[in-house]
Amino acid sequence: MRKWLWLGVVLLLALIPAASAQQFENPLPIAYGESLSGQAADLSNLMYYRFEGAAGDQITILASSTLTDTYLQLGTPEGTLLAENDDISSSNLNSRIDFTLPSAGAYVISAGGYTPGAFTLELLGPGGPDTRSQFPVIQYGQTLSGQSIDIFSFSYYTFSGTAGDEVTIIASSPTVDTYLQLGTADGNLLAENDDLSITNLDAQITTVLPTTGEYLIGVAGYTPGAYSLSLTGPSTATDVVYTPVSYGQSIAGEVTATGQYTFFTFQGRAGDALSIEVASSAIDPYVVAGTPSGSVLAENDDISREDLNARVEVVLPSSGEYLIGVGGYSPGPFTLTINLSTEGDFLPTSDIATGQVFTGEITDALTYGEYQFEVPTGVTIVADLRATSGDLDTVMALWLGEELLAENDDRAPGDLNSYLEYPNAPPGTYYITVTRYGGEQGATSGTFELVVDLRPSTELPPTVTTSAPNPTANGYPTQEVAQRAEWTVLAYLGADNNLEGALLNDLNEFELAGGSNERVRIVALVDRSPGYDRSNDNWTGSRLFEVGADVSGDHSTWEFPPTIDSVTLADLGDLDSSYGSNLTDFLVWGMTHYPAERYAVALNDHGAGWAGIITDDTARGILTLSELEEAFRMALEVTGEDGFDILFNDACLMSSLEYYAAIAPYFDYVVSSPELTYNPSFDMELLTRTLNQNPAIELGDLGKLMMDKYMQDMGNDLPDLVDVLGATVTDLTRFxxxxxxxxxxxxxxxxxxxxxxxxxxxxxxxxxxxxxxxxxxxxxxxxxxxxxxxxxxxxxxxxxxxxxxxxxxxxxxxxxxxxxxxxxxxxxxxxxxxxxxxxxRNSDVNQRYFQDTPLQSWQQLLRAYFGEATGGGRFRSATEVSPVPLYSPNALPVPAPQITITNLFPAVASSTTPAIISMEVTGRGIANGDFTVDIRLPDGTLQRLNSTRILTEVVEDGMADLINFWAPGVGRHTLYLGSGNCPT
Structure with a gap:
């Protein structure tokens, strides 16, 4: 995909010329579909036009002239500016506005030019005359010629299709980077495409028509020039013919239509270095070499600017069959020659046995290798790729057929080797591709070693408890069972980390409300850290409490955390609070010895959404979702209780759909925050007082009280941050x-x-x-x-x-x-x-998610998304009936976007002459763009002045907003350095 960005560094806003009273009071009427002539004087004397529109109307306003550089504005009769445009592109000084009207009513167009001269104003909209009958008709199997102007000026064609028709549309040109759109007759966009590949700037759309009827094709180009448009459909499809060719052979062929490939097949050996050339005196050909699995090994359009023939140099990654596709920008004959430069033995086999070690070498002549293996049900794929010599920076990708599943460049910061795990892999034929960073354009080389293991997948991580709990054997006291209370609150405080002081304060909050009594029992386990807080005699390890009332009263002083007055029931030693069986023991012991009509559980500590809750620095662990699910299930099973009533997650990010999917069977309600939480977080004093005062309170109302108090505390304590904080009460019975x-x-x-x-x-x-x-x-x-x-x-x-x-x-x-x-x-x-x-970003994916999440359908969605988003699309022959892949997702990882500065004017910017930086960004899988301004100081160091996300302004319902979207083609973005003194 190619995207253009115009980055204007603006320090002073230009003033928009005001309309004269006479012009504004008497604007000329214009209607959808109408063109009017006007006379420009200069920007201080614009002409004004008025039209009526309906809410949601998608309009286009064009001001064109061969005599003046036009300028356009769209606004309301009250003078509110909605949109403006100066130039369509750097080479097209006409003006164009595309806009969706926010409401019904009258609108005003201002049009003119920088210098005197005649212009034409055109207004297009849904109410205008139907111009589709004026568009050329293209039939299946037909190729038409056209002329592009710029990326904003589309030429339209119509065709009729039947629901279920698979059509391929190709816009090709040897001189123009083409762009394609396909839509319905009423203007709904169905598909669009810019480039066939990184090196082939033709555009192609292959799709299945959803309904029977008329369709529109739009063709544009980034620069003026001629193009050919071809349309194929089911009535023109023929069986694909693969002509065998051998080393040293020259064979004649013919391109029958623009955008259609002539296919050849040959047998090769691993490591063979080949030169494949296509020559023609009649057409401009291009060639692609690929594997039967669909990986593109090499492609070329022109040998040089002077030589329009095509040639690729390629080293075969494995022994077997290969495909060659030859196309052309026009029909005509060609000659294909395939020569063996060097006979190789790079890869001994393409089949991988589990644990097998493969060695190879990446050089400038040999930049790619492919390994195939079969995967049975119930395994995790583990691939370890290491450079063994040279400066090789390895890159590895895992494929299932044509779907990119995972890829890795660097296993860790500073470690240029590659490693990936793919748990719960579905059965099938897999491929691992090995290359270097940058692929063919990369600069590193050296030998490598690849080890692939197929390990049995487990439904639960190794730390999941599956045996019956035994609290007494693990140090819990034997004591008389208390009388059945109305509520028992089971507070599990994982303080073996930097939250130690805050969680001791939570324990004190229970004490401030009076602690445990016969109506409301408060049972707590506190696991402390040896390295953070030193209060309360600096004891370490894990202790069990039935929380008593506050006696010391130092909570209102500067003492933090306050003194804990509760008497310890048991010293449990240094428990790992992030271990599932320890949570199970606590729940079982608490529910057995302090039975109640209703149960609340409080988990207080760090939270990480799908990754779990309760971290233990000493053990370097976290309670995973599967451990939590098992702990809650087993506690209810052992105690015979029907379920827990409410869960308080006093931790960050725990209003998580993955988390709730795991715990929903065991709780009626849950209280959490989807965002980070900050101390003092959820008020345990309020919880305890409320349960004592109204034990029959509805669970949702209880959660609401807690959440309102939390936001009140955040407003008082963190006024600068409260705007992004929040919390919720969720009914899990319907989750x-x-x-x-x-x-x-x-x-x-x-x-x-x-x-x-x-x-x-x-x-x-x-x-x-x-x-x-x-x-x-x-x-x-x-x-x-x-x-x-x-x-x-x-x-x-x-x-x-x-x-x-x-x-x-x-x-x-x-x-x-x-x-x-x-x-x-x-x-x-x-x-x-x-x-x-x-x-x-694909590089941010945590492979552990695919094994840990209970939302298996969502992890399949993510796998599919990142496979498509990073692997690109698959292209097929225009005449192909059955899918026989020549092109598939590029086997090499997505390269870094290429940025080319095409113009900078003026060289020295000021508040009156802002710099206009023209640049071309070429790439795919781009998540976002940032505009960064640094200044080089006299000592050579850089000082950052500003870094701004490149966003696009959209207007919806009269409200302007900035979104992370770059439209294909040319866009203009105005970015500001800010006020104040700016160094020169």
Whole structure:
């Protein structure tokens, strides 16, 4: 994909010329579909036009002239500026505005030019005359010629199709980078494409028509020039013929139509170095060499600027059959020659046995290797790739057929070797591709060693407890069973980390409310750290308490944490509070010795969403979801209780869909935050007092009291941060509807990931991300998105009715289980009070997620998404009936985007002459872009002046917003360095 960005560094806003009273009071009328002539004078004397529109009308305004550089504005009669445009591109000084009207009513167009001269103003909209009859008709099997102007000026063609027709549309040109769109007759966009590949700038769309009727094709180019448009469909498809060719042979062939390939096949040996050349005096040919699995090994259009023939040099990664595809920018004959340069023995075999060690070498002549292996059911694939000589920077990718599953460049910061694990791999034929960073354009080389293991997958991590709990054997006291209370609160405080002082304060909050009594029992386990807080005699290890009343009264002083007055029931030694069986013992012992009508559980510590809760620094562990699920299940099974009533997660990020899916069978209600939580967090004193005063309180109301108090405390203690904080009360008795809705959404996506990945990527780029305000270099990437906001963006972006319906069902299910949610002003705009795991970059994916998450359909969605988003699309022959892959997702990892500065004017910027920086960004899988300004100081060091995310302004319902979206083609972005003194 190619995207252009115009980055204008603006220090002083230009003043928009005001309309004269006479012009503004008497604007000329213009209607949709109408063109009017005008006369420009200069920018201080614009002409004004008025039209009526309806809410949602998508309009296009064009001002064109051969005599003057035109300028356009769109606004309201009251003088509000809605949009403006100066130049369509750097080479096209006409003006164009594309806009969706926010409301019904009158609108005003201002048009003119920088210098005197005539211009034409054209207004296009849904109410204008139907111009489709004026468009050329193209039939299946036909090729038409056209002329591009620029990326904003589309030429349109119509054709008729039948529902289920598989069509291929190709716009090709030897001189123009073409762009294609396919839409319905009423203007709904179905598909679009910029480039066939990184090196082939032709555009191609292959799709299945959804309905019977008329369709529109739009063709544009980034520069002026001639192009050919071809359309193939079922009536023109023929069986693909593969002509065998051998080393040293020259064979004649013919390109029958633009965009259609002539195929050849040959047998090769691992390590063979080949030269494949296509020559023709009649056409401009191009050639692609690939593997039967669909990997592109090499492709070329022109040997040089003067020589339009095509040639590739390639070293075969394995022994077996290979494919060659030859195409051309016009029909005509060619000659294919394949020569063996060096006979090789690079790879002894393409089959991998588990634990087998492979060695090889990456050089400038040999940059790629492919290994095939079969995977049975129930295994985890572990691949370890290490450089053994040279400066080789390895890159490895794992494929299932044509789907990219996982890839790795560096196993750790500073370690250029590669490593990946893929748990619970479905059975099938897999490939591992080995290359260097940068692929063919890379600069490193050396020998390597690859080890692949197939290890049995386990449903539960090794730390999951499956044996019956035995608290007494693990140090819990034997004592008389207390009388059955109305409530028992079981507080599990994992303080073996930097929250030690804060969790001792939580224990004191229970004491401030009077502690345990016959109506409300408070039982707590505290696991302390040896290295942080030194209060309360600095005892370490794990202790068991029935919480007593506060006696010391030092909670209101500067003493933190306050004195703990409760008497220890048992010293349990140094327990690992992140170990599942220890939580099970605590729950079983507490429920057995302090039975109650209702049970509340409080988990107080660090939280990590899907990864778990309760961290133990000494043991370097965390309670995983499977351990938590097992602990709650076994505690209820052993004690004979029906379930827990409510769970308080006094920890970060625990309003997690993965977490709730794991614990929903065991709790009626849960109270958590989808965002980070800050001390003093949830008020245990309020919880205890409320249960004592009103033990029959509704669970949702209890949670609401706690959440309102939390936000009140945050407003008092963290006024600068409260806007992004929030918490929620969730009814888990109906959470199965959320899981079912997510399953259906994932099914829709994975049924056609190539079609849905662009929409998901756009929604992910703009979805609310929890913890976004934390610096990535210190806390890592923000990977928890709000699922409701994400689904709403999918609904906005997608034109697929099934996908939109599935997303809407998820939103409805989330709303149905949300009893109450509260948040600061900023978070309220976006949040539905839950988070789900969705990294933005493939490199940020934690492979552990695929094994640990209970939302297996969601992890399948992520696998499909990252496979499509990072692997690119598969291309087929235009005449192909049965899918025989020549092109597939590029076997090499996505290269870094290429940025080329094409123009900078002026060289010295000022407040009156802002710098206009023109640049070309070429790449795929781009998550976002940043504009960074540094100044080089006299000593050679750099000082950062500003770093700004490149966003696009959109106007919806009259409100302007900035979103992470780059439209294909040319865009203009105005970025500011800010006020104050700026060094020269």
């Amino acid at each position: 199965d509807t959320v899981v079912a809705a997510l399953n259906e959404f994932s099914r829709v996506v994975t049924s056609n990931p190539a079609a849905h990945t662009p929409v998901l990527g756009q929604a992910r780029s703009n979805a609310y991300v929890y913890g976004f305000y934390l610096p990535e270099d210190e806390f890592g990437p923000a990977v928890f998105v709000d699922p409701g906001h994400f689904m709403k963006l999918v609904i906005e972006e997608s034109r697929d009715a099934e996908l939109r319906a599935a997303a809407a069902a998820v939103v409805d299910a989330l709303q149905a289980v949300t009893f109450y949610g509260t948040a600061g002003n900023h978070l309220t705009r976006f949040s539905t009070f839950y988070n789900i795991y969705f990294p933005q």
